[in-house]
Amino acid sequence: MSMSSDSGGAGLNSEINVTPMVDIMLVLLIIFMVVTPLLQSGVTVTLPRGKNPDEDANITKDTAVVVAIPDNGVYYIGRDLVREDRLVDTIKSRMKGLKPSDPQIVYIKGSNHVQYGDVVKVVNMIRDAGFEQLGLVADKKKPNEE
Secondary structure, three states: OOOOOOOOOOOOOOOOOOHHHHHHHHHHHHHHHHHHHHHOOOOOOOOOEEOOOOOOHHHHOOOOEEEEEEEOOEEEEOOEEEOHHHHHHHHHHHHHOOOOOOOOOEEEEEOOOOOHHHHHHHHHHHHHOOOOOEEEOOEEOOOOOO
């Protein structure tokens, strides 16, 4: 008895089965969707909104020096809580750790319910320490916001 291709045998299948690949891609997509918000560097601050703030991609880098002011008298550099009297020293040490190719900017994220004078005090402290490049961080207004 000889076997032929039309005898209903299993034979070889040369087509790619994409179902397992699609399953893996969907699982990876879900993992990235869950993990991405957790990768936000620094402290969560409710930022003021502006009509057209310029976006600076350098603020999301791990080397960026970001001072967050989530509440009056509370200061964070990155995720580290810093007392007001240690703020300038901590900024200086972080700025010394930057490469010459990295932007030499100190970013300030002041919450929209923090008193204006508190943000100005931090700006003055940073300028008195010799850092002239500052970035004030704001969110962009959505088209339907006023």
